[in-house]
Amino acid sequence: MPVQEIIIFLLFAAAAGYIGWRIWKTFDSRNSGGCAKGCGCAADKAASDAKMG
Template identity: 75%
Template sequence: METQQIIIWILFLAAAGFMGWRIWKSFDRRNTGGCAKGCGCAADKVTSVKIK
C-alpha cells in the first residue's frame, strides 16, 4: 500500500509542477512574440512599429 501512495504522490507532484510551469510561461513576457502561443515566431511589437 505504501508503494502505491509514493507512486501517486510522484505523479501528482509531476502534474502540479507541469501546470505550474505552464502558468509561469503564460505570464512570462520575455520571450514572447506577437502570437498567442508564445513561441516567438512573430515579430516583436516594439520592433515592428515604424517611426516616421
C-alpha cells in the first residue's frame, strides 16, 4: 500500500508543478510579447524595427 501512495503523491506533485509552471508563464511579463502565445514575437519585432528605423 505505501508504494501506491507514494506513486500517487509523486503524480499529484508533478501535475501541481506543471499547473503552477503554466500559471507562472502566463503572468510572467519578461516573455510576453503581445500575442496570445506569449512567445515574445511582438517584442522581438518591435526591437528589430527600432534598430532598422
